[in-house]
Amino acid sequence: MGAASNTVITTERLTRVFGGTTAVNDLSLTIEAGEVFGFLGHNGAGKTTTVRMLNGVIAPTAGAARVFGLNPATDGHRVRARTGVLTETPALDSRLTAFDTLRYFAEIYNVPKQVRKRRIDELLDFFALSNRADSKVGGFSKGMRQRLALARTLIHDPDIIFLDEPTSGLDPVAIRDVHQMIEHLSHRGRTVFLCTHNLAEAERLCDRIAVLAHGKLLAIGDIQLLGSHLNRSHTISVEVDVNDLPRALHLFAQTPPVARAEATTDRASARNGGVLITLHGVGRRDVPKVMEAAMHNGLNLYRIQPEEPSLEDVYFALQEL
Numbered sequence: 001m002g003a004a005s006n007t008v009i010t011t012e013r014l015t016r017v018f019g020g021t022t023a024v025n026d027l028s029l030t031i032e033a034g035e036v037f038g039f040l041g042h043n044g045a046g047k048t049t050t051v052r053m054l055n056g057v058i059a060p061t062a063g064a065a066r067v068f069g070l071n072p073a074t075d076g077h078r079v080r081a082r083t084g085v086l087t088e089t090p091a092l093d094s095r096l097t098a099f100d101t102l103r104y105f106a107e108i109y110n111v112p113k114q115v116r117k118r119r120i121d122e123l124l125d126f127f128a129l130s131n132r133a134d135s136k137v138g139g140f141s142k143g144m145r146q147r148l149a150l151a152r153t154l155i156h157d158p159d160i161i162f163l164d165e166p167t168s169g170l171d172p173v174a175i176r177d178v179h180q181m182i183e184h185l186s187h188r189g190r191t192v193f194l195c196t197h198n199l200a201e202a203e204r205l206c207d208r209i210a211v212l213a214h215g216k217l218l219a220i221g222d223i224q225l226l227g228s229h230l231n232r233s234h235t236i237s238v239e240v241d242v243n244d245l246p247r248a249l250h251l252f253a254q255t256p257p258v259a260r261a262e263a264t265t266d267r268a269s270a271r272n273g274g275v276l277i278t279l280h281g282v283g284r285r286d287v288p289k290v291m292e293a294a295m296h297n298g299l300n301l302y303r304i305q306p307e308e309p310s311l312e313d314v315y316f317a318l319q320e321l
């Protein structure tokens with residue numbers, strides 16, 4: 001646990017200003033080897049700017065970063081030899097085949113000759129691209145490009161993998177594969193720095209998360225810690241028979257600790273003779289209470305679902321602290 005020698009990333013008051021915009025503002029954090037670290041924030045929060053500073057692509061305006069004890073601003077090459085970065089919009093050469101793309105990067109990253117072919121084949125296989133190994137990237141779909149870019153990120157078996165919104169634009173099957181890949185990397189002791197907007201994704205994969213807003217760190221900790229701040233902002237969706245609506249609204253509004261009950265437009269429910277009610281101020285732990293109230297009063301209950309808090313809920317809860 002937390003021995004100083006296991007720290008792979010440290011930032012101290014890291015700051016980057018672009019013209020009049022402070023993209024990253026006084027950011028201090030540490031990340032231990034083997035962590036899956038979630039970096040959450042709205043568009044323009046400063047996530048990508050942080051990743052770029054940690055990899056020596058741009059220099060900080062103030063403050064400092066250390067990656068493997070090295071300063072990325074002056075020792076970028078040595079840092080990048082041990083990091084893999086999936087950028088937001090990976091550039092791929094459309095004239096190369098998938099195999100040649102990976103071979104090219106294997107050469108750049110000095111992957112030993114004797115393991116190159118095996119590593120490439122394994123990655124193509126993992127990302128379900130084996131049957132397209134000899135096709136030109138120009139003919140690839142967006143999801144195929146993203147999977148190839150992920151394979152490229154891993155070609156030199158980096159110790160830290162930075163993934164900048166790796167699942168954006170992917171279909172559900174490809175998203176599941178990326179999540180499995182992150183779990184697999186984590187089991188092998190790699191450190192993963194995951195930028196995402198998606199709280200559910202972070203919740204599922206990350207050991208710790210940091211929430212960034214307008215360049216500033218709002219909170220950092222494990223997901224339970226953040227979750228405890230969130231309890232009051234949760235909602236539960238309940239579907240009852242449309243004929244029970246007035247009674248149900250009245251009943252739920254009187255069921256502690258429900259703060260408010262309101263009918264919600266939901267076409268899927270309406271098509272099936274139901275109506276959706278949103279209960280505010282209650283979370284997963286209150287589901288049994290809500291169910292019991294419904295049963296006791298003979299409501300025709302079709303569905304009950306605690307809703308995942310959104311990133312907005314997190315901001316809201318954190319700002320109220």
Ligand SMILES: Nc1ncnc2c1ncn2[C@@H]1O[C@H](COP(=O)(O)OP(=O)(O)OP(=O)(O)O)[C@@H](O)[C@H]1O
Pocket residue numbers: 018021022023024041042043044045046047048049050088
């Ligand atoms: N090269 C640049 N020149 C000028 N401004 C920049 C530059 N790069 C980033 N910024 C600004 O810095 C802020 C943070 O941008 P950044 O790309 O780090 O956000 P982000 O959290 O990655 O957002 P997104 O979720 O949209 O990818 C934004 O206001 C952005 O306009």
Ligand SMILES: [Mg+2]
Pocket residue numbers: 047048049088164
């Ligand atoms: Mg970004």
